[in-house]
Amino acid sequence: MRSLPRVRRRFVLLVAVVLAVVCGGAVTLAARRGPDGARRAHAAHTVTYDHYSLKLDGNRVYLWSAEFHYWRLPSPDLWRDVLEKFKAAGYNATSIYFDWAYHSPKQGVYDFTGVRDIERLLTIAQQVGIYVIARPGPYINAETDSGGFPGWLTTQKGRARSSAPDYTQAYREWLRHVDPIIAKHQYTDGTGPVILYQIENEYGTHTDKAYMKDLKKQVRADGIDVPFTHNHCCGASKWATGGGSVDLPGQDSYPQKFNCSTPDRWNGLATLPRFRDDAPIFTPEFQGGAYDPWGGPGYDKCRTLTGPDFEKVFYKHNLATGVTMQNFYMTYGGTSWGWLADPSHVYTSYDYGSAIKEDRELTPKYDEAKRLGYLTQAVAPLTKTDPVSAGKPTNADVTLTARANPDDGTRFSVLRHRDATSTTTETTHVPIDLTAGRQGGAAVSYPSVPQEPGTKIKLAGRDAKLLVAGYHLGSQQLRYSTSEIMTHGRIGDRDVALLYGRRGEDGETVLHYDAAPSVTVLSGKVRHVWNAGRGDLRLNYTHQGLARVLVTPRGGVPVLLLLATDQEAARFWRQDTAAGPVLVRGPELLRSAAVQGPALALTGDTSAVTGLEVFAATSVRTVTWNGAPVRTTGDDTLTGRLAGPRRVTVPALTGWKVRAESPEARPGFDDHGWTVANRTTTNNPTRPATAPVLYADDYGFHYGDVWYRAHFTAKGGETGVTLTAGTGKAGVYSVWLNGKFLGSSGDGRHTFAFPARAAAKGRDNVLSVLVENMGHNEDFDATDTHKEPRGLTGAKLRGSAAPLTWRIQGGEGGEELPDPARGPFNTGGLYGERNGWHLPGGADAGWTATTLPRRDTRPGVSWYKTTFDLNLPKDQDVPLGVTFTDDHSRHYRALLFVNGWQLGRYVNDVGPQRSFPIPPGILRANGRNTLAIAVWNEDGKTGGLGQVALRQYADLATSLRVADVTTPR
Numbered sequence: 001m002r003s004l005p006r007v008r009r010r011f012v013l014l015v016a017v018v019l020a021v022v023c024g025g026a027v028t029l030a031a032r033r034g035p036d037g038a039r040r041a042h043a044a045h046t047v048t049y050d051h052y053s054l055k056l057d058g059n060r061v062y063l064w065s066a067e068f069h070y071w072r073l074p075s076p077d078l079w080r081d082v083l084e085k086f087k088a089a090g091y092n093a094t095s096i097y098f099d100w101a102y103h104s105p106k107q108g109v110y111d112f113t114g115v116r117d118i119e120r121l122l123t124i125a126q127q128v129g130i131y132v133i134a135r136p137g138p139y140i141n142a143e144t145d146s147g148g149f150p151g152w153l154t155t156q157k158g159r160a161r162s163s164a165p166d167y168t169q170a171y172r173e174w175l176r177h178v179d180p181i182i183a184k185h186q187y188t189d190g191t192g193p194v195i196l197y198q199i200e201n202e203y204g205t206h207t208d209k210a211y212m213k214d215l216k217k218q219v220r221a222d223g224i225d226v227p228f229t230h231n232h233c234c235g236a237s238k239w240a241t242g243g244g245s246v247d248l249p250g251q252d253s254y255p256q257k258f259n260c261s262t263p264d265r266w267n268g269l270a271t272l273p274r275f276r277d278d279a280p281i282f283t284p285e286f287q288g289g290a291y292d293p294w295g296g297p298g299y300d301k302c303r304t305l306t307g308p309d310f311e312k313v314f315y316k317h318n319l320a321t322g323v324t325m326q327n328f329y330m331t332y333g334g335t336s337w338g339w340l341a342d343p344s345h346v347y348t349s350y351d352y353g354s355a356i357k358e359d360r361e362l363t364p365k366y367d368e369a370k371r372l373g374y375l376t377q378a379v380a381p382l383t384k385t386d387p388v389s390a391g392k393p394t395n396a397d398v399t400l401t402a403r404a405n406p407d408d409g410t411r412f413s414v415l416r417h418r419d420a421t422s423t424t425t426e427t428t429h430v431p432i433d434l435t436a437g438r439q440g441g442a443a444v445s446y447p448s449v450p451q452e453p454g455t456k457i458k459l460a461g462r463d464a465k466l467l468v469a470g471y472h473l474g475s476q477q478l479r480y481s482t483s484e485i486m487t488h489g490r491i492g493d494r495d496v497a498l499l500y501g502r503r504g505e506d507g508e509t510v511l512h513y514d515a516a517p518s519v520t521v522l523s524g525k526v527r528h529v530w531n532a533g534r535g536d537l538r539l540n541y542t543h544q545g546l547a548r549v550l551v552t553p554r555g556g557v558p559v560l561l562l563l564a565t566d567q568e569a570a571r572f573w574r575q576d577t578a579a580g581p582v583l584v585r586g587p588e589l590l591r592s593a594a595v596q597g598p599a600l601a602l603t604g605d606t607s608a609v610t611g612l613e614v615f616a617a618t619s620v621r622t623v624t625w626n627g628a629p630v631r632t633t634g635d636d637t638l639t640g641r642l643a644g645p646r647r648v649t650v651p652a653l654t655g656w657k658v659r660a661e662s663p664e665a666r667p668g669f670d671d672h673g674w675t676v677a678n679r680t681t682t683n684n685p686t687r688p689a690t691a692p693v694l695y696a697d698d699y700g701f702h703y704g705d706v707w708y709r710a711h712f713t714a715k716g717g718e719t720g721v722t723l724t725a726g727t728g729k730a731g732v733y734s735v736w737l738n739g740k741f742l743g744s745s746g747d748g749r750h751t752f753a754f755p756a757r758a759a760a761k762g763r764d765n766v767l768s769v770l771v772e773n774m775g776h777n778e779d780f781d782a783t784d785t786h787k788e789p790r791g792l793t794g795a796k797l798r799g800s801a802a803p804l805t806w807r808i809q810g811g812e813g814g815e816e817l818p819d820p821a822r823g824p825f826n827t828g829g830l831y832g833e834r835n836g837w838h839l840p841g842g843a844d845a846g847w848t849a850t851t852l853p854r855r856d857t858r859p860g861v862s863w864y865k866t867t868f869d870l871n872l873p874k875d876q877d878v879p880l881g882v883t884f885t886d887d888h889s890r891h892y893r894a895l896l897f898v899n900g901w902q903l904g905r906y907v908n909d910v911g912p913q914r915s916f917p918i919p920p921g922i923l924r925a926n927g928r929n930t931l932a933i934a935v936w937n938e939d940g941k942t943g944g945l946g947q948v949a950l951r952q953y954a955d956l957a958t959s960l961r962v963a964d965v966t967t968p969r
Helices: 006-023 076-088 118-128 151-155 165-183 209-221 299-305 308-320 364-378
Strands: 047-049 054-056 059-061 063-067 093-097 131-135 194-198 228-232 248-251 281-287 323-329 386-388 398-404 411-417 426-428 430-433 445-449 457-459 464-473 476-481 484-491 494-501 506-512 518-523 526-531 536-542 546-552 559-565 572-577 580-585 589-596 599-605 610-615 622-625 628-630 638-642 657-660 675-677 706-713 720-726 733-737 740-745 749-753 764-771 791-798 805-809 854-856 860-871 880-885 892-898 901-907 915-918 926-937 943-945 947-952
Touching: 063 131, 063 364, 076 118, 076 589, 093 323, 118 131, 118 165, 165 209, 228 281, 281 308, 308 323, 308 364, 308 398, 308 411, 308 464, 364 484, 411 430, 411 457, 430 464, 445 476, 457 464, 464 484, 476 494, 484 572, 484 580, 494 506, 506 559, 518 526, 526 546, 536 546, 536 559, 572 589, 580 589, 610 622, 622 638, 628 638, 706 791, 720 733, 720 740, 720 764, 740 749, 764 791, 880 892, 880 901, 892 943, 901 915, 926 943
Parallel strands: 063 093, 063 323, 093 131, 131 194, 194 228, 228 248, 248 281, 281 323, 494 559, 599 622
Antiparallel strands: 047 054, 054 059, 386 398, 398 411, 411 464, 426 457, 430 445, 464 476, 476 506, 484 494, 506 536, 518 546, 526 536, 546 559, 572 580, 580 610, 589 599, 610 638, 622 628, 657 860, 675 805, 706 764, 706 805, 720 749, 720 791, 733 740, 733 764, 854 943, 860 926, 880 915, 880 947, 892 901, 892 926
16 A cells, blocks of 8 residues: 555545454455555455454454464475474464564565565465464564564664664565565455464563554555554553554463473463453464573473473363464474574574474374364354353362353363362362353253263363363254364264263263164264153263264264274364365374365375275265375275385485684684774664774674684783673683684683783784674563674783784675575684585585594584485485484584585583484485584584484375475585
8 A cells, every 4th residue: 555645545544444443353455456556356355353253254263373483494395394284283374473684684685585485485375275374573582583683783773673763764674575475465365364464572561652553554554454463471461452552462371481491390370361352362372382492401391391281271271261362382393593593592493392393293282282273173153152150060179161152052161170280180070051042942951960870070180171062063962072072074964073082081972852863883882871851862981992973863964973082083184175074084194185076185194004094975985195096995984004104214424524624713814804893883782891892793794603803912911811702692702812722711701811922022913712603682672682792892901901903704795695595594704604614515625534423622613524315205204303422521512504504503511402303405305415514612622523413203104295495505
């Protein structure tokens, strides 16, 4: 809308506002103008909302969303893999941050190609069939460098996240580049999956209403029509009402917090707030894992802290309190490759203890999220509920919370321990009263459930159950079940319902009919009793494996009940096709299903030879799997066998070569081409410790290691030098005088003593300093903490007032990238990086053969390099990584490059990460790969490099195809 005349634009916006009020939510225009002013003619769709839920085209939707960061997975074909895994688990949406810094190495320069092609990302989401919540900031936090602000923004004078003029000019520039791409993929246009757009991020302190108002104005002018959201984090709510408010405010919530070193410690439940009565309860970020810092316990502990039990209790509590919009942060974390990580919170891995591991493996957390996700998409009355009286369980240590749909009376009861952190096992009976919400008719109540003598509901420690009652289960009337519903649907000429419970626990399901139905137990042990007085068919069973019961009413639609354990239920996959739902049991993953006539085409993954069972329309007679026919038998369901992957063997890493660098430490090194560091002023809010200004960012070097060289004429009294430096958490800096190593430090301020007669009186002396930049802080509180200086912040000779003349060298080209394909975060200022030692190819001159492990007492940086060939089957997904093994007492750190991509920062004496997944596409599955490791010996005593090996994480036969990412050699 930006190109419309002002008066006309205001009229269009006024109409939009009126539509928003009438619809109870967002604007929809049947045909709107793009940034070029051209009129677009697309089928109009609506995104609206009310007190209960989000609505798409007037239909209520339970938003079950998974967080994903494309910029932490630099292999675009794997974006499809992750989004297909989301969709397969029942997620109907994904929330995506767009990282400003990832796309802009220099002010005015933007790149949306290659691994930054967000148009391709949004197209894949559309093809997969998953909605998108777009979150382009400008600030995103995300435990990433500067919270997503580009490095060049650190040199601005104005406070970020405010109405400061220079910041305003900068964020408008970003939005004018990213918004038009998002606008082309909006649901409201019928052109894409984007249904919501977030303004700013967790903006709760030091706020500026004028800034929020301008953000909204700019985004609307850029052509965004969908509702605005915001994720409230802390303090009093500011963006639900009043100036700068958004359409759909929501509350971020991380109840378990982030201390993964105590993974068995639980915090209590918290109820999410409703910020406005005309909007549903929304959590834009609910805890899906936890970040882990340098020196932390590792992500397996984070996965325990937020494991399946946590999901059962906390996610169901959200359901019990009426939340209908949940996004889980993270569901797939990925890798903070290069220098993407914020140093205070994370290292290279951003696995986050998520449901899907960094190497894309599925976990038990994925299974639990899938069981709940399928429920939210299958049981429509869940999108509109009010609290109702629940009655009391017979066990006082157990509590019951109930809600009912006011239109059809469907009742949802969440059963859990009164103390949600309890680890005791309890048994109980509960009352179920279906009178509330029923339109006329006799009261229906069950004072004590389960009814069968000798049975009880069992509630193990840290468990919760969501019981559905009074529900139209397809054509059936479900009175109640003490088993949980996973999914159901009309498949062919019958209803099929999948219910589950914990292994060994009692289950009771009651269906209502006008007359006694026919009951056939097809498998398992299921008892059935007909109560003619109530018209109830009661089924009783113990959850063991999978039981099947066919119930055929007189003159009605039959129902096939699948009564499974949790584990067995997780083996089922649902896909909705043009010919109706398909239920598939057996494979590791079902990616897609398509029916054409009598043929059903399935795609997915298997980890071993496995059985296949297909529940589909009776017209389906043949099945293909990943394009190959499957020999099937059976009439009721089609069964067959699926092949597993062929065994692969990864090569040993041999043929290592080593090459020493750090010529910058030698007095004779030619530094005339370096940038002179002679600034006397800075926009940075932190004042320099000494003159001149030495901050790396002020000279255009924003990421990675930076070299400094100072020349001075010694006066004879020099005894040392005191340096102050900003490295970020776990960073280090090393110092040489005239080529003599003085030592290393991780302290913010350190004095390095000069050896006797090391400084030559009356002659030129050279001080060389290598400083690590672990990354910029986030700006969570909007106080410019991302501007904390990196590099040297002060230097003073001891025993002399001789002036120091400084030069600085960081990444080659600074903001002018020599390798834009890999982008600004890939390399820093090491000599080997500046001269391409990390890249594939290149001459072997200067490299000598070596073996690992290798000891090295030479301070500074040395490079290790080898190549290895892979020939992995093209129809298999074999996640691989590089693993380091060494004694923790050795003081060195390393940068790991695979085919020129920096995919790991390893600190041997800090940890915890020792294994680094390498994504296919970066790793050549069929061809030669180059592995280069830059090793920084911190103490000149215990350096070198330990064992380095390839690690195979998994092996899957798959339909996934991954092309090599094209980048320069």
